[in-house]
Amino acid sequence: xxEYALLFAMGCFGIGLLFNLWRIARGPNPADxxxxxxxxxINVIALLVLYxxxxxxxxxxxxxxxxxxxxxxxxxxxxxxxxxGDIIE
Amino acid sequence: MALWLEIIVSVFLVIGGVFGIVGxxxxxKLRDSMQRLHAPTKATTLGVxxxxxxxxxxxxxxxxxxxxxxxxxxxxxxxxxxxxxxxIAKSFMARNMKPTDLPDTTRxxxxxxxxxxxxxxxxxxxxxxxx
Numbered sequence: 001x002x003e004y005a006l007l008f009a010m011g012c013f014g015i016g017l018l019f020n021l022w023r024i025a026r027g028p029n030p031a032d033x034x035x036x037x038x039x040x041x042i043n044v045i046a047l048l049v050l051y052x053x054x055x056x057x058x059x060x061x062x063x064x065x066x067x068x069x070x071x072x073x074x075x076x077x078x079x080x081x082x083x084x085g086d087i088i089e
Numbered sequence: 090m091a092l093w094l095e096i097i098v099s100v101f102l103v104i105g106g107v108f109g110i111v112g113x114x115x116x117x118k119l120r121d122s123m124q125r126l127h128a129p130t131k132a133t134t135l136g137v138x139x140x141x142x143x144x145x146x147x148x149x150x151x152x153x154x155x156x157x158x159x160x161x162x163x164x165x166x167x168x169x170x171x172x173x174x175x176x177i178a179k180s181f182m183a184r185n186m187k188p189t190d191l192p193d194t195t196r197x198x199x200x201x202x203x204x205x206x207x208x209x210x211x212x213x214x215x216x217x218x219x220x
Contacts, residue, residue, distance in 0.1 A: 002147070005099035009106030009140060016113030016133075023116050023125075031122055031181035038173055039116060039129035045162065046109055046133075046140045050102075053144050056151065061144075061159065068162055072169040079176040083183050083202070 002053075010050050013043045034078050041071030094150045098143045105139030108132050122181055130174045138163045 020043065023036040045064045052060035077087050112135075115128025141159045149155035182202045191200055198204060 001095050001099050002102070005102040005106075009102045009109070012106030012110040013136075016110050019110075019113040019117045029122060029181065029185060031177050031184065032125060034180065035126060035129060035177050036116060038177070039113060039133055042129070042133045042137055042166065043109060043113065045166075046105065046137045049137075049140050049144050049159075049162075053147055058148060061162075065162055065165070068165050068169075072165075072173065075173045076176055079173075079180040082180040083176070 006050060006054055010047065010054075013046050013050070016043050017047075030082050031079075034075060034082075037078070038071065038075045041067060041075070045071075090150050094146065098147045098150075101139050101143035101146065105136045105143060107136075108139060109136030112136060122185070123178070126174060126178060126181075130170050134163075134166045134170050137166055 017040060020036045020040045024033050024040075027033045027036060045067050048060045048064040048067065052058060052064075080087050109132070112129045112132030115132065116125055119125045119128060141163050145155070145157065145159040148159075179202050182200075188200065188203045194200060
């Protein structure tokens, strides 16, 4: 039963990644693109955790934690660059 | 692994997947940029939260000891989601809105997107007076 639930969740987050890619390509202004990239990072975290359950190993937990931190820093840096024209003043 | 644990893990996985796809679909479906800010920052953190709780229960069941370090990612996302939403909204305001469109702040200083922070200007004026 867990296998089917895993496949369902992986499919959901994969389709979500495709939706985010469409919004990045289409997005009328930079804020939409930053938001899509941030959502992409969150979907990738969920996919990493799901893959860890699929392989029955906890190694991917560290990878998910690192992706979460790098994603937050990159989102803040990108919006700060648009906001002030500079990342660290 | 007991059947009731498998059912609980599967329910959390399905809830996480549904919330994840709803968050990403809202990014496509909603019309306005400020509306689109609503969908992913709430629903996707709930989706990741469901997946991480499922992972916690699953590894607790197959290893015999329940560990809570998966909740660190959820805690980190809960802490950072409002900050990223605030920054994205501010960058949208800086690019697409004029200060005359916004209501008055009813404070001695203006909106932080367009004006310098009040502490900074006072310090600059003090430095100017000392010069």
